[in-house]
Amino acid sequence: MSTQERTTDTDGERPDDPIVRVHELEKHFPIKGGILQRTVGHVRAVDGVSFDIQTGETLGLVGESGCGKSTLGRTMARLEEATSGSVEFDGRDVTTASKRELKAIRRNVQMIFQDPASSLNPRMTVSQIITEPMRSLTDWSKSKREDRLYQLIEEVGLSKAHLSRAPHEFSGGQQQRVAIARALSVNPQFVIADEPTSALDVSVQADILNLLKDLQDEYDLTYLFISHDLSVVRHISDRVMVMYLGEVAEIAPTERLFDAPKHPYTRALLSSIPRASAGAMDDRIVLEGTVPSPEDPPDGCRFHPRCQEYIGEVCERTDPEVEPVDGRADHVCACHHY
Amino acid sequence: MTDPLLAIDDLHVHFHTEEGTVEALDGVDLEVYGDEVVGVIGESGCGKTVTMLSVMGLLQSPPAEVVGGSIRYDGRDLLTCSESELNEIRGEEISMIYQDPMTSLNPVLTVGRQVSEVLLAHRDISKRDARERSVEMLDACGLADPERLMDEYPHSLSGGMRQRVMIAMALVTEPNLLIADEPTTALDVTIQAQVMEVLRELRSDHEVSIVFITHDLPLVSEIADRIAVMYAGTVAETCSVERLFDRPLHPYTRKLTESIPKLDQPATRLPSIDGTVPSLVDPPDGCRFASRCPQFIGEECRSVTPALTDVSGTGRHEVACHLYTDVSEASPPWPVDDEDRTAQQPTAETDDGGRR
Numbered sequence: 001m002s003t004q005e006r007t008t009d010t011d012g013e014r015p016d017d018p019i020v021r022v023h024e025l026e027k028h029f030p031i032k033g034g035i036l037q038r039t040v041g042h043v044r045a046v047d048g049v050s051f052d053i054q055t056g057e058t059l060g061l062v063g064e065s066g067c068g069k070s071t072l073g074r075t076m077a078r079l080e081e082a083t084s085g086s087v088e089f090d091g092r093d094v095t096t097a098s099k100r101e102l103k104a105i106r107r108n109v110q111m112i113f114q115d116p117a118s119s120l121n122p123r124m125t126v127s128q129i130i131t132e133p134m135r136s137l138t139d140w141s142k143s144k145r146e147d148r149l150y151q152l153i154e155e156v157g158l159s160k161a162h163l164s165r166a167p168h169e170f171s172g173g174q175q176q177r178v179a180i181a182r183a184l185s186v187n188p189q190f191v192i193a194d195e196p197t198s199a200l201d202v203s204v205q206a207d208i209l210n211l212l213k214d215l216q217d218e219y220d221l222t223y224l225f226i227s228h229d230l231s232v233v234r235h236i237s238d239r240v241m242v243m244y245l246g247e248v249a250e251i252a253p254t255e256r257l258f259d260a261p262k263h264p265y266t267r268a269l270l271s272s273i274p275r276a277s278a279g280a281m282d283d284r285i286v287l288e289g290t291v292p293s294p295e296d297p298p299d300g301c302r303f304h305p306r307c308q309e310y311i312g313e314v315c316e317r318t319d320p321e322v323e324p325v326d327g328r329a330d331h332v333c334a335c336h337h338y
Numbered sequence: 339m340t341d342p343l344l345a346i347d348d349l350h351v352h353f354h355t356e357e358g359t360v361e362a363l364d365g366v367d368l369e370v371y372g373d374e375v376v377g378v379i380g381e382s383g384c385g386k387t388v389t390m391l392s393v394m395g396l397l398q399s400p401p402a403e404v405v406g407g408s409i410r411y412d413g414r415d416l417l418t419c420s421e422s423e424l425n426e427i428r429g430e431e432i433s434m435i436y437q438d439p440m441t442s443l444n445p446v447l448t449v450g451r452q453v454s455e456v457l458l459a460h461r462d463i464s465k466r467d468a469r470e471r472s473v474e475m476l477d478a479c480g481l482a483d484p485e486r487l488m489d490e491y492p493h494s495l496s497g498g499m500r501q502r503v504m505i506a507m508a509l510v511t512e513p514n515l516l517i518a519d520e521p522t523t524a525l526d527v528t529i530q531a532q533v534m535e536v537l538r539e540l541r542s543d544h545e546v547s548i549v550f551i552t553h554d555l556p557l558v559s560e561i562a563d564r565i566a567v568m569y570a571g572t573v574a575e576t577c578s579v580e581r582l583f584d585r586p587l588h589p590y591t592r593k594l595t596e597s598i599p600k601l602d603q604p605a606t607r608l609p610s611i612d613g614t615v616p617s618l619v620d621p622p623d624g625c626r627f628a629s630r631c632p633q634f635i636g637e638e639c640r641s642v643t644p645a646l647t648d649v650s651g652t653g654r655h656e657v658a659c660h661l662y663t664d665v666s667e668a669s670p671p672w673p674v675d676d677e678d679r680t681a682q683q684p685t686a687e688t689d690d691g692g693r694r
Contacts, residue, residue, distance in 0.1 A: 064526035171614060172382075201381035201553060206597035206608035213607070228526065231556075235599035235608070272531035274556035286535055287528045290496050 018052035019190055019222050020076070025049045025085035025095075027068075027075045031295060043295050045071040047246035048085070050322070053190070058216065058223040060237030060254065062230055062269070064291055068246040069226050073192045076224070077111050078102060089190065107137045110183035114195035116175035120167040126153075126178050127163035133186045152181040155218075156211060173204035177211065184215060192224045197232060209236055230273050234258055239330075242266045245302040246294055248322050252331040262325050262333040264309045301336065311336060341413075342369040343547050344393065344432075344515055349407035351388055354400055358619040362388050364571040364626070365407070367646050370515065375541065375548040377562030377579075379555055379594075383615065384568040386551045387437075390517045392417075394434055395424045411515070430460045433508040437520040439500035443492040449476075450488030453507050460511055475506040478543070480536050498529035502536060512544055519551045534560060555598060559583070564654075567591045570615050570626040573646055577655040587649065587657040589633045625660065633661055 026047055033040035045068040053059045063069045074080045075095075076087050082095040094105055110133070113119035120129055127149060134145045153160060156177040167175055176196060183191055193212065197205040213236065215221060227233050233240055234254055241251040242263065250263040261267045268285040287306050292298055298305055304315040314336050322334045351363040363385045370376050378386050391397050393409055395416060409416040411432065416424065433456075436442040444452060453475065454468040461468075469488065476484035479502040492500055501521060508516055518537070522530040538561060541548060552558045558565065559579045566576040567588065575588040586592045596609040613630040616622050622629060628639040638660050646658040 064528060173614075202555070203381065203594060203597045203611045206599075206610040209599070210608055210610060230527070231599040268528060272527045274530075274534075274554065274560050284531065286531050290498055290529060291526075 017055045019055040019090060020053040020224075021086075021088040022052070022072075022076065023050050023086045023088070025072070025075060025087060026083040027071050027080055028083045041295055044246050044297060045294060046075060047294075047297075049243070049246075049248050050085075051241055051248065051251055053222055053224060055189075056216075056220055056222055057238040058225055058236055060233035060240040061224060061226045061243065062228060062233050062240060063243035064228060064269075066245075066291055066294060067243045068294070069228075069243050070194055072243070073111070073194050073224060073226050077109055077192055078105075079111070103137060107186045108189045110186065110188040110191050112176075112179050112183050112191060112193040112196045115199050116172060116179045117167070117199075119179055120175060120182075122167055125164050125166060126158075126170075129167070129178060130181045130185050133182060137186050148185060152185060155215065156181045156184075157207070171204075172200050173207060176200065176208055180208075180211065180215070184219065184221075187219070188221070190222045190224070192226070194226045195228070196225075198227065198229065205232070212236065230270065242269065245291060245297050247302060247319075248332075248334060249303070250331075250333040250335075251322075252333075256328075256331055260326075262331070262338060263303075263335050264307050264337075265303045266333075268306075268308065301334070309337060340371065342371050342410075343374075343412060344368075344370040344549075345408075345410045346389065346393070347408045347410070349389065349392060349409065350405045351385075351392055351397065352403050352405050354403065355619075360618045361621055362402075362571050362618055363392070364621070365643070366568070366571070366573055368566055368573060368576070370547050370549055372514070372547055373545050374564065375550060375562045377558035377565045378549060378551045378568060379553060379558055379565060380568035381553060381615065383570075383618070385571040386568055387519055389568075390434065390519060390549060390551060393517065394428060394432065395419070395421075396434075426460075429456050429513075430511050431513050432515045432517065433511065433513045434517040435501075435504050435508045435519065435521045438524055439497055439504050440524065442504060443500055445492055448489050448491055449495070449503050452492075453488075453503065453510055456507055456510050472506070472510060475510045476503070478540065479503075479506045479509075480532065481506070496529075497525050498532060501525060501533055505533070505536060505540070509540060509544065509546070513546065515547045515549070517549045517551070520553070521550075522557065523552070523554075530557070537561060555582075555595065567594065570621065571618060572626055572643075572658060573656075574627065574659070575655075575657045576646070577650075577657075581655055587655070587662060588627075588659050589631050589661075590627045593632070625658075633659075635660060 027045050028042040029045055030039040031041045031043060032038065049072060061069050071080060075082050078094050087094040089105055089109055092101065092105060097105055130149050130152060131145050134140055134148060150160060153163060158174065158177055167178065170178065197208050200208060209232065216223060225233065225236055237254045239251065239253050240257045242249040242265065244265050250257065250261065250266045257266065258270065261270055268287045271285045285308055289306050292305065300316040300318055301320050304310055307315065320334045320336050322332050323338065325331050325333045325338045346366055346368040349363050349366040353360040353362055366385065366389050368389065380386050392404060393416060404417060411427065450469060450472060453472040457463055457468040457471055473484045473488060476487055481487055481499060481502050495503065522533050525533060550558050550562055562579055564576060564578055565582050567574045567590065569590050575586065575591045582591065583595060586595055593609065593611045597611065599608060611630050616626055616629060622640065624640040624642055625644050628634060631639065644658040644660050646656045648656050649662050
């Protein structure tokens with residue numbers, strides 16, 4: 001579990017030491033209708049997603065709202081029950097784990113949520129919030145819990161004086177620091193961060209991103225970093241996965257994804273990011289229309305109605321497989337072009 | 339140069355709350371000329387929205403109170419206008435797009451009714467003509483099948499469509515000044531790109547000045563001619579987009595531009611700003627950025643409020659900072675070349691002086 005391994009990603013040879021394996025994961029939400037509240041359809045939020053996360057790496061997960069990225073994260077932490085497929089964490093299947101097994105898994109898999117204001121219990125003090133996971137998931141003694149609490153509060157950039165305060169007394173950035181301390185209290189190996197900086201101002205966002213990186217180095221953490229902000233994802237990730245309408249569009253090492261994106265959706269997404277310089281939008285691809293409803297996704301490639309590189313009937317008929325492109329095992333893409 | 343269309347001068351706005359008086363705006367100066375797009379950027383709570391709500395006369399009072407300054411629009415002082423005069427101006431000459439398209443449309447009225455309402459209120463126009471004009475405007479905002487859309491209710495539209503309806507509502511009377519308050523914040527990037535495209539096209543088709551409020555610096559740099567950077571209720575710097583990126587003068591502007599993760603730069607540690615925004619209840623004297631400023635130069639910063647001063651000689655670059663006392667030759671005390679940007683300046687004083 002060395003953090004150095006992450007840097008080898010770019011030259012094509014990855015250490016094959018996955019801590020998380022997701023296989024054909026599906027999560028469908030039933031839609032109830034009529035007076036009997038029968039199931040009249042399904043929202044296919046996550047629809048057959050497979051990928052690995054290597055130990056010590058940060059996998060960035062990007063996509064637009066409704067593409068299933070948060071549902072995927074929540075299903076991986078088993079905050080949602082999977083419809084089918086599996087999520088293996090360190091060899092154990094999270095989706096079928098018993099209550100007891102789940103407790104052990106939760107010690108190692110923790111989440112950080114988007115909105116710190118609503119993910120912290122307003123009636124608890126900061127010290128209660130941070131110790132809660134240790135009380136329920138570990139058998140640590142009180143003194144050990146306290147030691148960990150004092151250590152963490154400093155590590156996330158707060159002080160002991162903050163411990164007796166309630167969440168509402170803090171700014172958004174400080175609240176997110178508390179949420180990070182809570183997630184790390186039980187010494188997890190794998191942290192799912194669901195848009196952890198989206199609710200924060202840029203200068204505060206920079207602080208939190210730096211903090212997440214520091215903590216990763218210190219504790220050899222593996223991150224799944226979910227965000228809609230591509231510049232943030234580029235900054236923090238070793239590899240990036242792009243989702244569209246419940247499916248994987250493309251996965252590649254960060255530099256490669258940004259330098260040589262393959263999937264037309266990835267390219268459109270990259271070109272729509274505002275650039276922090278003048279005159280950088282000459283080659284912008286502006287997509288037509290909006291993301292279709294995941295309740296009734298288009299046949300074939302789900303992106304074909306908006307695709308600027310639609311090549312014919314094959315796009316409408318056949319759902320493209322996620323396959324390696326350019327003969328690289330570390331760059332996969334689901335498009336009929338390749 | 340001609341007179342500005344909108345001139346905000348030394349605007350002070352206070353909010354009277356239970357915790358005390360929040361000095362939300364502390365001497366805001368901002369000018370918007372004809373056919374100009376001004377981007378107003380800053381972090382939450384810096385007063386961007388409050389400034390623009392003051393222009394629209396939409397501040398709720400109490401708790402808000404305008405305690406000083408003037409807002410001149412086309413020769414008239416909006417702060418002394420009567421409510422009926424304001425109603426003449428609002429919607430007709432100045433209109434505003436609000437941040438959240440989900441909540442700014444009335445859910446029980448059709449899109450058509452809401453768009454044409456603006457025309458019916460301001461023009462002596464028949465319902466049929468108003469409808470026709472509304473359809474044209476929806477079409478101009480890139481909405482497909484506008485005829486059908488007129489009879490739809492907002493809930494059946496997506497976020498991007500709603501925001502376009504908001505833009506159509508704001509522009510249907512062909513105002514001279516459009517205030518857009520974070521118009522794309524609630525939208526996905528690909529939809530954001532579509533809405534920005536609409537704004538750019540409308541701007542080239544109609545002669546309209548736009549004030550674009552956002553916390554997203556890269557986004558605003560796509561559309562703005564000039565940028566005003568706000569910090570804790572004051573304007574820190576105003577300059578062209580190019581200068582903002584090449585040669586920002588105010589230490590806060592510089593820190594702000596640096597803390598954005600760049601797409602074309604390798605992952606390095608992001609520079610951040612030490613400390614937090616001071617409380618606006620009983621804010622510190624002097625420069626409001628002093629306690630966090632890496633270029634803190636001494637007592638002057640903590641006791642004297644720096645005035646927004648022209649440093650270019652042409653009125654195109656103004657900064658409120660004590661570093662620049664010699665107005666003729668203002669250059670930043672840090673290296674301006676890209677290669678050197680990441681290097682920490684050895685001359686920079688540490689910020690321990692003002693830390694609390």
